[in-house]
Amino acid sequence: MVNFTENPRHYTAEGLSALCEGLSQRFGDRFSTAQSLRDQHASTLTWLPAQAPDGVVFPLDSGEVASVVALCAERGVPVIPYGTGTGLEGHVNAPSGGISIDMSRMNAIVAVHAEDLDAVVQPGVTRKQLNDYLRDQGLFFPIDPGADASLGGMAATRASGTNAVRYGTMKDNVLSLKAVLASGEIVTTASRAKKSSAGYDLTRLMVGSEGTLGVITELTVRLHGIPEAISAGICPFASEQAACDTVIATIQSGLAVARIELLDALMVRAANNYSQLDLPETPMLFVEFHGSEAGVAEQAERFGEIAAEFGGGPFSWATKPEDRTRLWTARHNAYWAVGALRPGARSVATDVCVPLSRLAECVAETRRDIDRTGLVAPIVGHVGDGNFHVQPLIDMTDAGEVAACEGFLERLVQRALAMEGTCTGEHGVGQGKRKYLVAEHGEAALGMMIAIKNALDPRGIMNPGKIFMP
Amino acid sequence: MVNFTENPRHYTAEGLSALCEGLSQRFGDRFSTAQSLRDQHASTLTWLPAQAPDGVVFPLDSGEVASVVALCAERGVPVIPYGTGTGLEGHVNAPSGGISIDMSRMNAIVAVHAEDLDAVVQPGVTRKQLNDYLRDQGLFFPIDPGADASLGGMAATRASGTNAVRYGTMKDNVLSLKAVLASGEIVTTASRAKKSSAGYDLTRLMVGSEGTLGVITELTVRLHGIPEAISAGICPFASEQAACDTVIATIQSGLAVARIELLDALMVRAANNYSQLDLPETPMLFVEFHGSEAGVAEQAERFGEIAAEFGGGPFSWATKPEDRTRLWTARHNAYWAVGALRPGARSVATDVCVPLSRLAECVAETRRDIDRTGLVAPIVGHVGDGNFHVQPLIDMTDAGEVAACEGFLERLVQRALAMEGTCTGEHGVGQGKRKYLVAEHGEAALGMMIAIKNALDPRGIMNPGKIFMP
Incomplete structure (x- = not known):
């Protein structure tokens, strides 16, 4: 299990208590220190341990947020912005304590x-x-x-x-x-x-x-x-390699594909179960084109030809809007669908991104690594950008399995970096990816980030413990 | 004439002399303090006065640039990066002295x-x-x-x-x-x-x-x-307003136009003279579409329909690649074509950018302002982005004309800012637009920029006197 040393709190119990009184006076029942609310604001969708804030405030506008920050700054108490709590790298945790600023009422x-x-x-x-x-x-x-x-x-x-x-x-x-x-x-x-x-x-x-x-x-x-015409479809392949090669050829051909998503066989099985689909359980691309009626028809035809060159197909269209919605809803629900594959296990959702030319190789090596390590871990991704996700399902009571997963995650990142990629394409650094930033950026660039951070937040109260190691 | 107080030099004559000796030792004849070379590296394409550097160095790689910066930093001497010297806001000037780093040999x-x-x-x-x-x-x-x-x-x-x-x-x-x-x-x-x-x-x-x-x-x-098919064409309009309205409708319709450029009547005359074209001397859009053969034909047709709604047309195609090249070469040579309208006058090339919904109004008010002020100043622009250029031609020996131009430039920027726009869409701040940054960004955002600048360049040796007021 990933453990982070809890950062020291830079404020006293008296300071916190005075701050909470100030926030209560200013915000009434829009500020709370109830334990259940605090716990809820440190919930996380991955295996990082929860670290609850000292209190939660619900501002209504920019001016109120400025008041919260000013009050916290006065006491050296951190502020942690909170949106929907669906981040995957521990972004809303409060390792050094502090006040969670819940934005749910700023939704105009x-x-x-x-x-x-x-x-x-x-x-x-x-x-x-x-x-x-x-x-x-x-x-x-x-x-x-x-x-x-x-x-x-x-x-x-x-x-x-x-x-x-x-x-x-x-x-x-x-x-x-x-x-x-x-x-x-x-x-x-x-x-x-x-x-x-x-x-x-x-x-x-x-x-x-x-x-x-x-x-x-x-x-x-x-x-x-909203495009005049949208066409979406699915295309099965014999291997992830063939699917990735099709993606590369599609992007290089200049086809303005709007979406092109890879699901491996296990991910397709998860989607079938969770979203009541009946797709063939083989690696698959979900694709979509946006344009005029004639334009999307032309593009779809050319995509079908490219896929066929790599042995893919048949390419089948979801012509009705409701079928299209069903497809993309299934894709968006991938996280929960995967979770349902192994009830009781913890999802460890991670992502990397590599140059497109290295995608097929990176996915193939990752698949071999998963199999060798003996993990249950579907692969799904925004492969048109070279970005893919792996979601191991881990029995957190099995120390051996946890350690195996940690080793896998480490190798996944090192593999992406060795291929001129990044440790995270879209999930962010949060707490989970901090240790990779030196390897990815080098000391000089990381030092540049830290210099900016220190210049703009000299007391370190803005969401501390995220992006940078303590 | 725009005058900038020369910033103080933060180094002594001895320091500079020692630095020059060090650079000569390190770079041989790739470092020079010859006056003509120094003057050439402060040339500018607009009316800002030239401010020559103390010397010019021609590095060959990143490591050599790092040596130059380290040597300069040791003595507190500024460094000024130099590309082709075609910037329009005095970016290569050396108001506090310093060494110009000419990148022309780093061209691999x-x-x-x-x-x-x-x-x-x-x-x-x-x-x-x-x-x-x-x-x-x-x-x-x-x-x-x-x-x-x-x-x-x-x-x-x-x-x-x-x-x-x-x-x-x-x-x-x-x-x-x-x-x-x-x-x-x-x-x-x-x-x-x-x-x-x-x-x-x-x-x-x-x-x-x-x-x-x-x-x-x-x-x-x-x-x-390179797109499979490219089609370009020109479309005349009765007024700049009609042309701008066509641009707005085109962008809103979702047409993926690749280029859409406005030339006012005076700009068309300048292009006709300079580039031997015979276009009707009326406001005009140059447009281009990229895509498949069928796609560009479809888009061109729809554009023609939109233009006709605003009384524009006929839309005529440059079907041959050489005609297309001639059109865009004429557009790219606008700066020199305008200059040729009034030999001996100085070009004062400036640009602003506003939200598209305000473009027609901003161009129309600017046109009235030009006429009222009595300037010779064509308008040309990348109107699909709400970005346009004005290029007054000024007799620098006529103090009244210079003052009138200064007043016009000031009003142009204030007009763009009042319409939620920016003081420069693409030319940059350099020396010429520094005074507008507070009005555009506010004290807090400008302070944030300065904090970053100070954190990364505490001694102020990196191209001083640009973006920020001394």
Whole structure:
């Protein structure tokens, strides 16, 4: 089991007590230190141990967040932003104590500028909430991690999902944001212009900073028109290698695929069981094209030809919207579907990303490693970007199995790094991936990150214990 | 005339002399203090006065750049990275003295990874050099400022160009870079993976930082497949308003236009004269579509319909590749074509960017302002992004005209900011736009930038006097 030394608390019991009194006065019953609420705000979807905060506050706007941060800063008490708690690397844990800032009541859609293809939202708005709101206007927001995550949390972890191959990640789809810094100041990182060369890119600096530089309190996100035509389908393959080779050839051919997802045979079995599908239990690509009626038909045909070259197929279309929805819902539910394969076991969801040219090799080596190690661990991924997930199911009472899994995770990351990849394509660093940052970035680049962190948060109160080792 | 107080030099004549001796020893005739060379390295394409460096060095690799920076740091002497000297806001000036690091000999294309659609290049490689090299492999790099700029300079200023509406700007097309920091350390900002959530986005922090945080010594850039079919054409309009309205409707309709450029009547006249075209001298859109044969035909047809709704047309195609090249060469030569309208006058090339919904209004108000002020100033722009350029031609010996131009520039920026836009869409801040950063970003965000700058360059030797006021 992964254990982290609990960071020291840099505040006294008296300081905390005075802070809690201040927060109670300011926020009434929107601040609480009830144990059940605190525990709930440190729940995690993976095997990292929970570390509860000292209290939870529910602000309503940027000004209130600034008050919370200012009050905490006065006592040296950490703040931990909380969205939906669906992060996979311990982002909402409170290893040094502190106050969890729950954004669930900051869930207003402030403005939709249809002409500019952007929307201004509070950070607690979830991706499904935004898309439900936009649908009537013919617009959508493409970033879709498996969970119905909050946009603030998605920005903080630089999330992506199935559409990233076509629409990019959160870094490409946040135009601007507001954040409260450690000083209590509220910054706006950019205007609503689609592009700018006016100084440092604070937007991209905040996206992916996991709450360690500031608390995101508003986002201006890019929207896209719902395509005139959408076609989705599934294509079975004899091996993961053949599926990966098809992905590489598809991307290189310039086909503007909107989604291209690999599921290995075990993942397909999990999806069949959990989502009542009856897919052949063999490696498979889920694909989707966006465009005009003629355009998607042309692209689908060309994709079918490419797949056939690698022995894949037949490529079958989900022509009805409800069949398409069923397919993608099954894909989005992968995390829970995998969990159901081995009731009682803990899911250890992890991800890496490599250059596309190394994808087939990386997946194949990983499959051999899983088999050799004797793990139950489906592979599923956003393979158009070279990004894939492995989700070992671990009996946490079996020390040998836990150790075997730890060894596997270590080798997975080292394999991705050796192939010029990254230790995490979209889950973030949190607590779980901190130890890999030196190997990935080198001392100089990591030192640059730490210098920025120290300059903007000299007392270390912004989500401490995340990204950087204590 | 815009005057900047010369910043104080923080080094002694003895210090400089010792440094020059050290550089001569290390670099031989690749270091020079010849006046003509120094003057040439402070030349500028706009009206900002030239401020020559103390010497110029021509390194060959990252290690040599690191030596230059380390030697300069020892004496507190600034370093100013130099690409092709085609920046428009005084980026290569040396207001506090210092050593110009000329990247022209670091112009190797280190690797092309066709399977991964990326290339590794030294910073002195120019955009045309890269595209000439790539053509046989069916690949291209889309970012195209007017000049044949170096990729290092383009990254440093977050450049874009005519293709940005489809392919993004330098921020979207640099995967990773190497840079020498003020400490002399060489950092690599990211892996070659297409996406990552592993810590702060140092790549995007360096892109647009104009040499104030480090000297870029290598870039990994994203490539794109040359589309199967390209169609370009021109569409005349009765007014700039009608052209802008057509742009807005085109983008909103979801048409994946690759280029959509506005030229006002005066700009068309300049292009006709300079590039031997015979276009009707009326506001005009140059457009281009990329895709399959069927796809571009479909898109072109729909664009023609949209233009007709706003009274535009007829839309005429440049079907032959040589006609297309002639069109875009004319567009890229806009800066020089405008200059030729009034020989002896100085070009004051500036740009702003606003949300698309405000574009028509911003262009119309700017046109009225130009006419009222009595300037000769064509408008041309990457209007699909809400970005446009104005290029007043000024008789620098006429104090009244200079003052009138200064007033116009000030109003142009204030107008863009009032419309939720930015003071520069793609030219950068340099010296010319520094005074607008507080108004655009606010004290808190500008303070955040300065905190980062001070943390990474505590002695202020990295391209001082750019982005921030002294």
